[in-house]
Amino acid sequence: xxxxxxxxxxxxxxxxxxxxxxxxxxxxxxxxxxxxxxxxxxxxxxxxxxxxxxxxxxxxxxxxxxxxxxxxxxxxxxxxxxxxxxxxxxxxxxxxxxxxxxxxxxxxxxxxxxxxxxxxxxxxxxxxxxxxxxxxxxxxxxxxxxxxxxxxxxxxxxxxxxxxxxxxxxxxxxxxxxxxxxxxxxxxxxxxx
Amino acid sequence: xxxxxxxxxxxxxxxxxxxxxxxxxxxxxxxxxxxxxxxxxxxxxxxxxxxxxxxxxxxxxxxxxxxxxxxxxxxxxxxxxxxxxxxxxxxxxxxxxxxxxxxxxxxxxxxxxxxxxxxxxxxxxxxxxxxxxxxxxxxxxxxxxxxxxxxxxxxxxxxxxxxxxxxxxxxxxxxxxxxxxxxxxxxxxxxxxxxxxxxxxxxxxxxxxxxxxxxxxxxxxxxxxxxxxxxxxxxxxxxxxxxxxxxxxxxxxxxxxxxxxxxxxxxxxxxxxxxxxxxx
Numbered sequence: 001x002x003x004x005x006x007x008x009x010x011x012x013x014x015x016x017x018x019x020x021x022x023x024x025x026x027x028x029x030x031x032x033x034x035x036x037x038x039x040x041x042x043x044x045x046x047x048x049x050x051x052x053x054x055x056x057x058x059x060x061x062x063x064x065x066x067x068x069x070x071x072x073x074x075x076x077x078x079x080x081x082x083x084x085x086x087x088x089x090x091x092x093x094x095x096x097x098x099x100x101x102x103x104x105x106x107x108x109x110x111x112x113x114x115x116x117x118x119x120x121x122x123x124x125x126x127x128x129x130x131x132x133x134x135x136x137x138x139x140x141x142x143x144x145x146x147x148x149x150x151x152x153x154x155x156x157x158x159x160x161x162x163x164x165x166x167x168x169x170x171x172x173x174x175x176x177x178x179x180x181x182x183x184x185x186x187x188x189x190x191x192x193x
Numbered sequence: 194x195x196x197x198x199x200x201x202x203x204x205x206x207x208x209x210x211x212x213x214x215x216x217x218x219x220x221x222x223x224x225x226x227x228x229x230x231x232x233x234x235x236x237x238x239x240x241x242x243x244x245x246x247x248x249x250x251x252x253x254x255x256x257x258x259x260x261x262x263x264x265x266x267x268x269x270x271x272x273x274x275x276x277x278x279x280x281x282x283x284x285x286x287x288x289x290x291x292x293x294x295x296x297x298x299x300x301x302x303x304x305x306x307x308x309x310x311x312x313x314x315x316x317x318x319x320x321x322x323x324x325x326x327x328x329x330x331x332x333x334x335x336x337x338x339x340x341x342x343x344x345x346x347x348x349x350x351x352x353x354x355x356x357x358x359x360x361x362x363x364x365x366x367x368x369x370x371x372x373x374x375x376x377x378x379x380x381x382x383x384x385x386x387x388x389x390x391x392x393x394x395x396x397x398x399x400x401x402x403x404x405x406x407x408x409x410x411x412x413x414x415x416x417x418x419x420x421x422x423x424x425x426x427x428x429x430x431x432x433x434x435x436x437x438x439x440x441x442x443x444x445x446x447x448x449x450x451x452x453x454x455x456x457x458x459x460x461x462x463x464x465x466x467x468x469x470x471x472x473x
Contacts (some may be wrong), residue, residue, distance in 0.1 A: 003302065025421075043310065070260060071260060071261075071300065071302075072260050072300070072302040073260045073262055073298060073299060074298045074299075074300065076255070076256070076298050076331045077300070079256070082256060082257060082260065082298055082300070082399055083251075083256055083257040083259060083260035083262075083300075084257070084260050085260050085261075087234070087261065087341060088374050088375075090374060097416040110341070110374070110376065110432065110433075111341075111371060111373045111374030111375075111433070112273075112373060130373070130432065130433075130434070132240055132243055132244070132247075132432055133259075133341065133376035133432060133463070134247070134258065134259045134339075134376045134463055134464055134465040135212055135243050135244060135247045135259075136247070136257060136258065136259045136260040136261075137247045137250040137251045137254065137256045137258055138243055138246055138247045138250055138258065140256060154312075155301060155312050155314070156260075156300050156301065156302070156312075157312075165205055170236070170434065177405060180433075180435075181372070181373050181433050181434075182433060183435065184234070184236065184428070184429075184430060184433065184434045184435020184436070185427065185428040185429050185430070185433070185435055186426035186428065186435075187234075187373065187428065187435050188233065188237075188430055188435045188436050188437060189426065189427060189428030190426040190428065190437075191420075191426070192423060192426050192428045193365070193423050193424070193426035193428075
C-alpha cells in the first residue's frame, strides 16, 4: 500500500501510486509525499501533448506518477533547488485528461480545475493535490535530489525529476467527486458577502 | 539641474529587485500576524503560519519567497530638475533588473514575444511607468509582480448609471473569480476613472500604499473597509482551503473621467506582495 495514515492524522504517500492508493484519498486529506515527482508546466505540457497526439513515447513513463506544476528558481551553489512552489493548475487543464488516460495518477498545483479534469480524475482514478502557493522557500526543503529529464532549453520550464521526502500537500479533488475548495468556502462563508 | 548617472539607477534597481524577492516588507508580516489572530479555520491558520515561516526562511536563507519572482513593474517619478547622464533611463532600469535577477538567483520568467514565447533569460524587460514631477529627486518604486495572480486581474467599463453599487459588485466578483487560483490572501489594487489605460495603471500604483494604512480620502477609506469586510465573508480563505482571510487589503485610486464612462480596473495581487522603493 502506498498510502498509510500517521499518528498525527496525516496520510503518508509513497510513489508510485496505484488505483487503490488514489481511491483511499479524500478531499481535505493532508498528505506527505515521499518518492518521485516530475515537474512540468505550460511549455513542457505543450510538447508532451504533441507527442501524445502523434502516439510517440514520452520522456518519462507517466504510469503511477505525479506531475508537480512548478518552475523553480535557480539553485544557489550547494543547494539542490531554489524556491519551488506550485503554479496555477488550470493552465494545464487542456492537457491533463490525456495524461490521466495514459496512467498518470496525480497532479500537484494550486487553484481550480475544470469539470473535464474532475471527470477524468473519476474516470481514470486520479487525484489533484494542492501545495501552498507562494511557499516556495519552505517547500524547497523537501526536495532532496533533482535532475533534468527533458527540454533543458525551456529553462525553468524543463521537465525535472525530483526526489522528495515528506512533501506536504492537501487533497483538493479526489476521484470520488470531492472538492476541498467547494467544501471549504461553504463551511466559512458568512452573510453579507 | 542635478545630474544622476545611470549607474546609480542600475545599482538601485538591482538592489530593489533582490530585496523585494527575499525580504518581505513589514506591512506584509504585520498582515500575517493580524490574520492569525482572527482566522477561524484550522487549515487557514496553518497556511498563514507556513507563509510566515516562508518569509523568515526567504530572509535568512536568501532564497526567494516565491519561485515566481515576478515581472518587474517599475514606477518612476522623475523630478524635472534631474538630468539623467551616461545613457537612457529605461536601459539603466533594465540593466538593474538583469543584474539583480542573475546575481540574486531569481527566476527568469519573461518571454521575448507573446507569440514565439522564447525566454529572454534575464527577466528583462521591465514594465516602466515614468512620470515627470516637480523637484530634484528621482523616486523608483519596484514591484515583482507574480503571474498567477496577474492572470486573474480584470477590467470592466461600467455605465455611470451603475454607479457606486455597480463598482462594489464588480470588485467582489473579481475576488470570487480570482479564488484559490491567485494565492489568497489577496490584495486588490483598484483604479476607478480616467480612461481604459489610466484606470489599469492606477490599479497597479494603488498596490504601493502601505498595507493597513488608511486611504487619505475618507469616502474611499470607508468604501475600502466595507469591501474588505465583504470579501472576507466569502469563505474562500488562505489558499482557498476555506476561512476568513480571503483578502488583506483593497486599495483604491481614482481619477476624473468622461461623462459617458465609469472604468474600473482591478489588479489582483497575491500574498507574495513584493514591493520596494528608493529615492535618489
